[in-house]
Amino acid sequence: MPKPTLATCSLAGCFGCHMSLLDIDERILELVELFDLDRSPLDDKKVFDSIVDVGFVEGGCANEHNVQTLGEFRAHCKVLIAVGACAINGGVPALRNAFSLRECLEATYVGDTPDADHRIPFDADLPLLLDRVYPAHEIVKIDYFLPGCPPSADTIWEGLKELLAGRTPGLPYQLLKYD
Amino acid sequence: MIEARKIVVDPVSRVEGHGKVTIRLNADGSVGETRFLVVEFRGFERFIRGRPYWEVAMIVQRLCGICPVSHHLCAAKAMDKIAGVDRLTVAADKVRRIMHYGQVLQSNAVHFFHLASPDLLFGFEGPVEKRNFVGTIENYPEVAKWAIFVRKFGQSVIKAVGGKKIHPSLAVPGGVNKNLSIAERDALRIDADRVVAWCGDALELCKRLIREDAARLEAFGTFESSYVSLVRADGAMDLYDGGLRAIGSDGATIFDGVTPETYDDVIGDEVRPWSFMKFPYIRSLGKEQGWFRVGPLAQVNCCDFIDTPLAEEARLDFKRPGGGKPIHATLYQHWARVICMLHAAEKVKELLYDDDLQGEDLVISGERRPEGAAWIEAPRGVLYHRYRVDGDDLVTNAKLAVATTNNNEAINRSVNKVAIDYLTGHEITDVLLNNIEVAVRAYDPCLSCATHALGDMPLLVTLEAPDGAIVATRARG
Numbered sequence: 172m173p174k175p176t177l178a179t180c181s182l183a184g185c186f187g188c189h190m191s192l193l194d195i196d197e198r199i200l201e202l203v204e205l206f207d208l209d210r211s212p213l214d215d216k217k218v219f220d221s222i223v224d225v226g227f228v229e230g231g232c233a234n235e236h237n238v239q240t241l242g243e244f245r246a247h248c249k250v251l252i253a254v255g256a257c258a259i260n261g262g263v264p265a266l267r268n269a270f271s272l273r274e275c276l277e278a279t280y281v282g283d284t285p286d287a288d289h290r291i292p293f294d295a296d297l298p299l300l301l302d303r304v305y306p307a308h309e310i311v312k313i314d315y316f317l318p319g320c321p322p323s324a325d326t327i328w329e330g331l332k333e334l335l336a337g338r339t340p341g342l343p344y345q346l347l348k349y350d
Numbered sequence: 351m352i353e354a355r356k357i358v359v360d361p362v363s364r365v366e367g368h369g370k371v372t373i374r375l376n377a378d379g380s381v382g383e384t385r386f387l388v389v390e391f392r393g394f395e396r397f398i399r400g401r402p403y404w405e406v407a408m409i410v411q412r413l414c415g416i417c418p419v420s421h422h423l424c425a426a427k428a429m430d431k432i433a434g435v436d437r438l439t440v441a442a443d444k445v446r447r448i449m450h451y452g453q454v455l456q457s458n459a460v461h462f463f464h465l466a467s468p469d470l471l472f473g474f475e476g477p478v479e480k481r482n483f484v485g486t487i488e489n490y491p492e493v494a495k496w497a498i499f500v501r502k503f504g505q506s507v508i509k510a511v512g513g514k515k516i517h518p519s520l521a522v523p524g525g526v527n528k529n530l531s532i533a534e535r536d537a538l539r540i541d542a543d544r545v546v547a548w549c550g551d552a553l554e555l556c557k558r559l560i561r562e563d564a565a566r567l568e569a570f571g572t573f574e575s576s577y578v579s580l581v582r583a584d585g586a587m588d589l590y591d592g593g594l595r596a597i598g599s600d601g602a603t604i605f606d607g608v609t610p611e612t613y614d615d616v617i618g619d620e621v622r623p624w625s626f627m628k629f630p631y632i633r634s635l636g637k638e639q640g641w642f643r644v645g646p647l648a649q650v651n652c653c654d655f656i657d658t659p660l661a662e663e664a665r666l667d668f669k670r671p672g673g674g675k676p677i678h679a680t681l682y683q684h685w686a687r688v689i690c691m692l693h694a695a696e697k698v699k700e701l702l703y704d705d706d707l708q709g710e711d712l713v714i715s716g717e718r719r720p721e722g723a724a725w726i727e728a729p730r731g732v733l734y735h736r737y738r739v740d741g742d743d744l745v746t747n748a749k750l751a752v753a754t755t756n757n758n759e760a761i762n763r764s765v766n767k768v769a770i771d772y773l774t775g776h777e778i779t780d781v782l783l784n785n786i787e788v789a790v791r792a793y794d795p796c797l798s799c800a801t802h803a804l805g806d807m808p809l810l811v812t813l814e815a816p817d818g819a820i821v822a823t824r825a826r827g
Binding site: 297 | 482488515516622623
């Protein structure tokens with residue numbers, strides 16, 4: 172029987188949830204026994220060519236590219252998990268929601284520099300930024316949420332193992348931390 | 351008929367964060383402009399305004415989950431100055447240092463082992479399904495073991511002093527909130543020797559892989575450049591603090607001993623409309639000539655010596671072919687990275703046998719100042735933060751210049767060189783795609799960091815006609 176498959180992506184996050192996945196340390200050896208890694212920034216598979224069992228989504232949506240990737244994950248993953256604070260409620264990137272996008276761009280590219288010729292980047296090669304940062308569940312249906320910034324390696328590991336066993340992950344209180 | 355076209359690599363994978371590559375072809379089929387773009391934007395510079403200054407070290411580390419400690423400590427160092435502290439207590443300084451060396455160790459391990467080494471182990475043209483860390487686990491279990499346990503050890507150092515492996519809490523303005531306890535120290539001591547030995551084994555492996563294909567690897571995406579890194583007052587490599595030194599491609603000093611307060615005097619940056627990542631340059635050389643490289647290659651090229659024995663021996667061996675001149679080979683950044691990883695392991699071990707880390711005098715304060723600037727050598731190169739804070743303790747202004755941003759022009763140039771060397775006709779071949787990614791990956795670009803104002807590089811190639819119409823696309827995977 173083929174192994175179940177796992178796909179991962181990092182949208183408007185910091186990659187910390189992926190790093191926390193690596194923090195399962197020697198259990199990585201078990202993980203690759205349990206799952207085949209499908210599309211993921213950890214390998215060179217960049218597009219879906221089949222239906223995947225579990226999708227691991229880090230980060231919310233800050234630009235049109237994030238929305239497109241999240242839509243592809245929803246369309247190809249039987250179960251989609253929003254992992255970490257940014258996927259669940261926008262996280263630190265969503266702090267920009269209190270300000271206009273223009274203000275944020277100006278603070279980064281125009282303000283506080285002795286160089287007078289600075290301007291906001293614009294180019295067809297750059298994806299359009301969204302007016303604000305959206306959590307994953309406001310864009311597509313999400314099946315499960317793993318909280319934490321990032322969720323600890325133990326939390327991610329227990330969550331994945333429970334899903335694999337066909338159970339709704341009922342994580343003990345000690346594994347649910349929100350910072 | 352031949353038309354001008356554009357090739358897009360999106361996203362570039364096995365780098366940390368989100369970016370893409372475009373190659374514009376001229377009408378005669380030759381390579382025109384190439385671009386390595388950062389496609390994400392976060393806006394930290396704006397939303398950090400109005401936050402209390404003591405909160406900043408906790409927020410800005412969320413720029414990057416790969417090297418959060420670098421941002422955490424760099425912000426804290428800037429906030430030390432706001433708090434009127436120029437010199438921390440010995441205990442606080444050393445506790446921060448052990449956390450930083452733990453970070454350099456784990457981050458360099460992730461990049462070398464998990465992300466980059468599959469290219470060297472399986473070959474750039476190796477089968478795509480193998481050329482990743484799972485392939486390493488299945489085919490090179492010994493290397494996978496080093497990867498897992500070196501990273502685990504570095505992360506354990508961070509957790510011991512910061513409470514968590516990712517996004518820890520340790521530094522506060524003027525010091526740290528805890529020391530390294532005897533129990534934590536003793537637990538880490540158990541593995542310290544083994545980790546140093548495994549880093550030494552990784553160095554031998556890296557050297558062997560590079561020497562097997564030296565002629566090709568040395569020329570791959572390579573050009574001469576200037577280098578910038580922090581150096582201790584006596585010329586030693588210092589990844590936590592020091593003066594800024596810039597050297598030219600011949601090794602001659604451009605500037606030295608610069609302090610963070612005068613950063614704007616020596617380094618300028620240019621914004622180009624097509625990328626969210628800025629282009630820094632050495633002001634005295636101007637925008638055209640002033641670009642430079644940072645990161646392990648700069649860290650090893652700029653210093654006069656390394657103050658730990660195994661890494662110093664490795665540095666001498668690395669630099670021997672240059673006869674005292676800098677080493678410029680783009681892919682040798684992996685080799686330099688392993689030298690820095692070994693140095694960090696030696697430093698952690700040294701600090702585990704230093705009783706100052708159990709000191710109790712952890713926080714001091716002085717006369718409040720309105721502005722604080724600081725830098726640190728993140729694993730990917732020099733990182734700079736500057737903040738202004740008002741009388742109510744709220745941040746009014748922030749500038750963040752991350753390591754990957756400093757390498758922006760160099761990454762673009764490496765992509766350009768690889769495109770010229772490997773692109774023939776209009777075929778978007780796998781070899782071309784792989785080689786572009788290998789060149790980008792050599793810089794270990796942390797697009798998460800660069801997105802702050804950046805983050806995920808998977809690979810899609812688009813051919814575009816002169817009028818912008820897409821002629822063909824091809825994705826790998």
